[in-house]
Amino acid sequence: MLIKNGNVIIFENDDVKVKKVDIRIQKNKIEKIEENLNQIENEKVIDASNKVVMPGLINTHAHIAMSIFRGTFEGCDLYTWLNQKIWPIEAKLTEEDVYNASMLSIIEMISTGTTCVNDHYFFSEQIRKALTESKMRAMLTRVLMDNDGEEASEKRIKEFINLYETRDTENELITYTVAPHGLYTCSGKVLITARELAIKYNLPIHVHFLESINEIEDIKKLHGESASKVLKRYFDGIHTILAHGVKLNDEDIEILKTMDCGISHNPLSNLRLGCKIADITKYKKQGILVGLGTDGQGSGNNLDMFETMKIAALIQGGIHENEERIDSKEAIKMATINGAKLLGMDNRIGSIEEGKEADIIIVDITPNMDNIKMIPNNDIISNLVYNTDGKNVETTIVNGEILMEKRELKYLSAEKIIEKI
Numbered sequence: 001m002l003i004k005n006g007n008v009i010i011f012e013n014d015d016v017k018v019k020k021v022d023i024r025i026q027k028n029k030i031e032k033i034e035e036n037l038n039q040i041e042n043e044k045v046i047d048a049s050n051k052v053v054m055p056g057l058i059n060t061h062a063h064i065a066m067s068i069f070r071g072t073f074e075g076c077d078l079y080t081w082l083n084q085k086i087w088p089i090e091a092k093l094t095e096e097d098v099y100n101a102s103m104l105s106i107i108e109m110i111s112t113g114t115t116c117v118n119d120h121y122f123f124s125e126q127i128r129k130a131l132t133e134s135k136m137r138a139m140l141t142r143v144l145m146d147n148d149g150e151e152a153s154e155k156r157i158k159e160f161i162n163l164y165e166t167r168d169t170e171n172e173l174i175t176y177t178v179a180p181h182g183l184y185t186c187s188g189k190v191l192i193t194a195r196e197l198a199i200k201y202n203l204p205i206h207v208h209f210l211e212s213i214n215e216i217e218d219i220k221k222l223h224g225e226s227a228s229k230v231l232k233r234y235f236d237g238i239h240t241i242l243a244h245g246v247k248l249n250d251e252d253i254e255i256l257k258t259m260d261c262g263i264s265h266n267p268l269s270n271l272r273l274g275c276k277i278a279d280i281t282k283y284k285k286q287g288i289l290v291g292l293g294t295d296g297q298g299s300g301n302n303l304d305m306f307e308t309m310k311i312a313a314l315i316q317g318g319i320h321e322n323e324e325r326i327d328s329k330e331a332i333k334m335a336t337i338n339g340a341k342l343l344g345m346d347n348r349i350g351s352i353e354e355g356k357e358a359d360i361i362i363v364d365i366t367p368n369m370d371n372i373k374m375i376p377n378n379d380i381i382s383n384l385v386y387n388t389d390g391k392n393v394e395t396t397i398v399n400g401e402i403l404m405e406k407r408e409l410k411y412l413s414a415e416k417i418i419e420k421i
Contacts, residue, residue: 001024001025001043001044001045001046001400001402002022002023002024002025002037002039002040002043002044002045002046003022003023003025003045003046003048003053003360003362004022004037004045004046004047004048005020005022005047005048005049005051006020006021006022006023006048006049006051006052006053006362007019007020007048007051007052007053007365007380008020008021008023008033008052008053008054008352009052009053009054009055009332009352009381009384010033010351010352011333011337011351015329016329016332016333016381018052018380018381020035021033021034021035022034022035022036022037023037023053023352023360024037024043025358025360025397025400026400027400028357028358028399028400028401029355029356029357029358029400030352030353030354030355030356030357030358030360031354032354033352033353033354046362046395046405048362050364050365050366050367051362051363051364051365051366051394052362052363052365052380052384053352053360053361053362053363054332054336054352054360054361054363054384055336055337055349055350055351055352055359055360055361056113056114056115056116056336056349056359056360056361056396056397056398057112057113057114057115057116057305057306057335057336057339057361058114058115058116058117058118058291058292058305058335058336058339058340058343058349058350059109059114059116059117059118059292059293059294059303059305059339060118060241060243060264060291060292060293060339060342060343061118061120061206061241061243061244061264061266061293061294061295062105062117062118062119062120062293062294062295062296062300062303063119063120063121063295063296063298064101064102064105064106064109064117064119064121064127064138064296064303065093065097065098065101065102065105065121065123065126065127066101066105066121066296066297066298067101067102067104067105067108067296067297067421068097068101068104068421069086069089069296069297069298070297070298070301070302072085072086072089072298073085073272073273073298073299076273077212077273077274078211078212078214078273078274078275078299079212079214081273081298081299085298086298090122093123095123095125095126096126098121098122098123098126098127099123099126099127099129099130100417100420100421101421102126102127102130102131103130103133103134103412103417104417104418104421105297105303106130106131106134106136106412107134107409107412107414107417108302108303108304109136109303110134110136110396110403110404110409110412111390111391111393111396111404111407111409111414112302112303112304112305112306112389112390112391112393113305113306113361113363113390113393113396114303114305115136115137115349115359115360115361115396115397115398116136116137116138116139116339116340116343116345116349116359116398117136117137117138117139117303118138118139118177118206118241118264118293118343119138119139119140119141120141120143120179120206120208120243121141121142121143122142122143122156122159124140124141124142124159124160124163125163125166127140128140128163128167128174131173131174132168132171132174133411133412134403134411134412135173135398135399135401135403135411136173136398136403137173137174137349137359137398137399138173138174138175139174139175139176139177139206139343140163140174140175140176140177141160141163141176141177141178141179141206142156142159142160142163142179143156143179143180143181144156144157144160144178144179144180144181144186144190144193144194145180145181145182145185145186145190146185146186146187146189146190147184147185147186153190157190157193157197160178160197161197163176164176164201164203172399173398173399175345176201176203177203177204177205177206177241178194178197178198178201178203178204178205178206179194179205179206179207180194180205180207181207181208182207182208182209182211182215183207183209183215183219183222183223183227183230183231184214184215184218184219184222187222188223188234191230191234191235192234194234194235195234195235195238198235198238199238204238204239204240204241204343204344205235205238205239205240205241206240206241206243207231207235207240207241207242207243208243208244209227209231209242209243209244209245210227210242210244210245210246210247210248210252211243211244211245211246211247211270211275212246212247212273212275212276213247213275213276215227215247216247226251226252227252228248228251228252228255228256229255231255231256231259231261232255232258232259235259235261236258236259237260238260239260239261239344240259240260240261240262241261241262241264241342241343242256242261242262242263242264243264243266243293243295244263244264244265244266244269244270244275244278245263245264245265245278245283246270246275246276246277246278247276248278248279248283253282253283253286253288256288257286257287257288261288261289262288262289262290262291262338262341262342263278263280263283263288263289263290263291263342264290264291264292264293264342265278265280265290265291265292265293265312265334266292266293266294266295266300266308267292267308267311267312267315268294268295268299268300268301268302268307268308268311269294269295269296269299269300271311271315272299272300272301273299277315277318277319279316279319280312280316280326280334281316281319281320281323281324281325281326284326284330289338289341289342290334290338290342291334291335291338291339291341291342291343292305292308292309292312292331292334292335292338292339293308294308304389304390305335305390306384306385306388306389306390306392307389307390308335309328309331309332309334309335309384309385310331310385310386312326312331312334313326313327313328313330313331313385313386314386328379328381328382328384328385328386329381331385332381332384332385336350336351337350337351338350357399357400358397358399358400359397359398359399360397361393361395361396361397362393362394362395362396362397363384363388363392363393363394364392364393364394365377365380365383365392371392373387374387374388394406394407
């Protein structure tokens with residue numbers, strides 16, 4: 001296909017630019033980026049006039065089957081929410097529940113511009129079924145933990161091994177992580193097993209890390225030292241995706257700088273659960289890679305990565321007042337190329353470059369009543385971050401295949417899933 005006449009978001013020399021260029025997609029890859037490309041025979045043409053063409057958004061930490069938990073968090077801190085609301089309900093979920101809930105989240109992501117998600121949950125075969133049917137790109141896992149006993153832990157480990165070893169090796173849209181739930185819910189035995197699995201299968205680690213103040217002492221009691229030292233003890237030398245990281249001190253930062261890791265920043269969830277705000281401006285200055293995530297809808301409200309970009313950028317102003325801080329260009333990078341780097345996929349996705357797989361979204365910026373917040377559009381990049389909603393996404397392309405065009409889903413029925421939910 002050929003995407004013509006768009007305002008294309010291009011990364012050049014660590015900068016974010018808007019260029020008037022056309023994009024040719026051949027099979028699943030971006031073949032050519034040039035001005036005024038001519039249509040070739042049998043080529044589908046998408047006219048992107050009054051549109052922004054940008055890399056698909058990458059959600060680096062989510063629990064996509066948690067769509068049905070929307071609105072369960074009111075008045076709770078993290079531990080109360082987990083122990084009294086989430087875990088008791090999750091214990092009653094069926095495979096069908098998880099499949100339907102995952103489908104709802106996938107529709108939410110496709111319709112708001114997310115083209116890749118890093119999931120962290122269980123009943124993973126049902127999630128994989130939903131992802132495969134929807135043609136969504138994802139990293140998948142089966143979460144490991146043993147705070148409820150060794151028997152349950154052994155079952156989870158077997159489920160992960162079965163999940164990975166029964167994967168469709170031809171399906172490159174779904175990749176995998178090894179995912180201990182957190183350092184406060186996993187004994188040293190489980191963390192050793194996670195390390196061994198990551199090495200055996202050559203997979204990254206995906207773990208909740210210093211999300212709340214309670215974790216600091218709980219991890220010390222369980223493991224005998226600080227969270228960052230525990231992390232380095234078990235996962236040094238393995239690429240590690242750290243979800244949240246809101247409670248990092250200077251010692252933690254220095255240790256993380258010696259590791260192959262990065263932070264998935266989930267600002268809405270952290271705000272909603274009263275977990276403090278990660279100082280990602282400081283992390284960036286210290287050379288720590290930061291991507292963006294939504295967490296599950298139970299705490300993060302929704303999977304709209306445009307809202308996540310906006311909040312991530314704004315709250316750094318609240319932390320740093322008049323100092324240098326994250327801006328709209330950095331927010332876009334965190335939601336795209338930085339997310340790809342965090343997932344170890346930046347050689348494939350995360351930017352619009354020749355040779356990369358075509359994960360692309362087209363955002364409507366037509367000057368009309370529906371886009372009144374963007375008028376006048378004096379700065380396209382700023383408007384993308386501060387004045388754009390997921391519903392402004394008109395077309396979503398994953399791996400060169402259109403999953404939504406002009407707000408119409410190609411493979412899924414939103415009405416059927418909503419009725420089931």
